[in-house]
Amino acid sequence: MGFTVEQACPQCGAPIELDETDRLIICPYCHIKNYLFAKDYFRFLLPAKASNDEIIYAPYMRFKGSVYLCEGSTINYAIVDLTYQATTLKQLPLSLGLRPQAMQMHFVTPDVAGSFLSCSLNPSDVLAEVGKRTSALAAETLFHRAYVGETFSLIYLPLFVHDGTVFDAVINKPVAALPDAEGLMIPEQRERPEWRITFMATICPQCGGDLDGERDSVVLTCPVCETAWEASEGHLMPVDRVVFGGDEKDLAYVPFWKITVREEELGINTLADFMRIAQLPLVKKRDGEDKSLSFWLPAFKVRPREFLRLASQMTARPPGGGPAAGISLKTLSPVTLPREEAAQCLKVVLANIVTDKRAFSPLLPRINLSVTKYTLIYLPFKARGLDMVQEETGICINKNVLKYGRSL
Numbered sequence: 001m002g003f004t005v006e007q008a009c010p011q012c013g014a015p016i017e018l019d020e021t022d023r024l025i026i027c028p029y030c031h032i033k034n035y036l037f038a039k040d041y042f043r044f045l046l047p048a049k050a051s052n053d054e055i056i057y058a059p060y061m062r063f064k065g066s067v068y069l070c071e072g073s074t075i076n077y078a079i080v081d082l083t084y085q086a087t088t089l090k091q092l093p094l095s096l097g098l099r100p101q102a103m104q105m106h107f108v109t110p111d112v113a114g115s116f117l118s119c120s121l122n123p124s125d126v127l128a129e130v131g132k133r134t135s136a137l138a139a140e141t142l143f144h145r146a147y148v149g150e151t152f153s154l155i156y157l158p159l160f161v162h163d164g165t166v167f168d169a170v171i172n173k174p175v176a177a178l179p180d181a182e183g184l185m186i187p188e189q190r191e192r193p194e195w196r197i198t199f200m201a202t203i204c205p206q207c208g209g210d211l212d213g214e215r216d217s218v219v220l221t222c223p224v225c226e227t228a229w230e231a232s233e234g235h236l237m238p239v240d241r242v243v244f245g246g247d248e249k250d251l252a253y254v255p256f257w258k259i260t261v262r263e264e265e266l267g268i269n270t271l272a273d274f275m276r277i278a279q280l281p282l283v284k285k286r287d288g289e290d291k292s293l294s295f296w297l298p299a300f301k302v303r304p305r306e307f308l309r310l311a312s313q314m315t316a317r318p319p320g321g322g323p324a325a326g327i328s329l330k331t332l333s334p335v336t337l338p339r340e341e342a343a344q345c346l347k348v349v350l351a352n353i354v355t356d357k358r359a360f361s362p363l364l365p366r367i368n369l370s371v372t373k374y375t376l377i378y379l380p381f382k383a384r385g386l387d388m389v390q391e392e393t394g395i396c397i398n399k400n401v402l403k404y405g406r407s408l
């Protein structure tokens with residue numbers, strides 16, 4: 001479950017309500033488009049109810065994503081959404097409970113009144129904690145773990161001190177008996193966040209056209225010069241994009257990251273090498289020997305089980321086809337999973353395809369897949385009842401699975 005954020009339009013000041021995963025915002029009043037970008041991670045405030053006392057914001061670090069565990073003979077996965085109290089004051093509530101989902105949040109801005117407690121956690125600490133929690137799920141020896149679609153954010157809980165007691169300013173109730181409530185008043189514990197959200201103009205760097213996308217798109221497309229762009233470090237960087245054509249009418253185009261790799265340790269450098277390791281026959285005899293090895297991973301958020309199934313089917317039996325021209329941008333599904341996130345799952349896909357997992361899993365720590373190329377490829381799918389079917393490979397995606405994935 002995500003939460004909502006209220007943000008003023010940077011152009012006209014009108015309030016815009018966003019979902020947590022929204023990146024492209026279109027003001028309903030002045031219709032100006034902006035792309036949201038944050039250095040490191042997004043920072044949100046829970047709303048404080050009116051209080052005469054000074055508000056002190058306590059940081060909580062949140063991790064949201066899918067975790068994959070490669071064990072001896074199985075692959076386990078889970079969707080994780082965990083929040084950790086991020087100050088050194090251990091008496092504060094350990095987590096935010098359901099508060100973020102119940103209230104509308106705001107982005108932190110430099111002009112927020114009140115003070116902020118220092119954040120003593122960083123994402124690697126949180127990942128270590130998430131690792132500990134999820135390792136407990138593994139029934140066998142764990143050989144490899146991957147986090148996909150990982151998002152970190154900082155959520156600030158407003159507090160105030162009254163008569164020596166610390167109150168939660170969201171619910172206006174004492175949080176706990178705090179013997180060192182004074183700790184909150186020590187200036188060294190405080191910091192002034194310099195952080196701010198960045199609004200990027202959605203102008204095509206190549207032709208100056210107005211870029212298109214959906215609210216949760218991580219790749220924007222230019223309808224004029226047909227290029228694709230992703231936000232990286234506050235800049236728009238070009239994405240290598242190809243749309244494969246299809247024979248039928250009324251097709252929808254679903255995006256996949258084709259990730260080309262090299263692997264020197266075990267020498268897995270062609271599809272033929274890959275299938276030999278996986279102990280599977282090549283579907284088309286000629287395939288693979290002279291080709292480099294590419295993984296095909298969904299470029300959209302989808303539940304772990306579906307992600308793994310689609311990636312494994314596509315990688316073991318890569319679709320053919322080639323670029324087509326004149327395809328309407330409106331028929332392209334949005335890219336909601338950044339390429340670096342998809343790439344986290346390469347070894348898991350490899351392990352999933354291998355027939356004898358028990359023998360193969362211990363090799364996983366030695367395998368080093370280095371990415372040589374990313375290509376965004378849109379494949380044609382035809383709607384058939386509740387499914388979307390890729391005509392060449394016969395691979396199916398349930399429409400509801402696609403829809404549900406966008407809220408992950």
Ligand SMILES: [Zn+2]
Pocket residue numbers: 009010011012013014027028029030031032
């Ligand atoms: Zn506006």
Ligand SMILES: [Zn+2]
Pocket residue numbers: 204205206207208209222223224225226227
């Ligand atoms: Zn352009």
